[in-house]
Amino acid sequence: MWVFGYGSLIWKVDFPYEEKMVGRILGYSRRFWQGSTDHRGVPGKPGRVVTLVEDPEGCVGGVAYRLPAGQEGEVKAYLDFREKGGYRTTTVIFYPKDPAVKPFDVLLYIGTCDNPNYLGPAPLEEIAEQIFNAVGPSGRNTEYLFELANSVRNLVPEDVDEHLFSLEKLVKELLEKHQNLNCL
DSSP states (O other): OEEEESSHHHHOOOSOOSEEEEEEEEEEEEEEEEEESSSSSBTTBOEEEEEEEEEEEEEEEEEEEEOOTTOHHHHHHHHHHHTTTTEEEEEEEEEESSTTSOOEEEEEEEEOTTSTTBOOOOOHHHHHHHHHHOEETTEEHHHHHHHHHHHHHHHOTTOOOHHHHHHHHHHHHHHHHHHHHHHO
């Protein structure tokens, strides 16, 4: 069984796997439209984490992990718990970066618009402000954004994720503005 990571599963790999492979899935775009009250925010002041939205022209870079033989059920149960905040699973085709490897099915965790933590679209400035201010049991929401942006940039440099990189720029500007205010 293979699982596709497009958010924190790219950079926070706290589960066993036998093999990992960089690649992409088609038909989706990555968006900071999922609320997080269990990791990067708290009830009443949710953080924002990524989910995928259907997009016929979309393409999302990430990492596929092959779960250890004989441990698939155990690891999937752990991932189900980790991704409990409104995510469901579906199967999609993964296209490895290495053209010598044929595409194959992967399990995908996706926060759909009908889950209670779904926040949906908002102006990028509002999303950036929410990410800038949110903190939860797993840390600051800014850490999640910056780790994801750096990981995507390093693993899939050809991935031009405008939503992700625009938010990164806006949040860095907010941090700079905030630091300058603290210096006055």
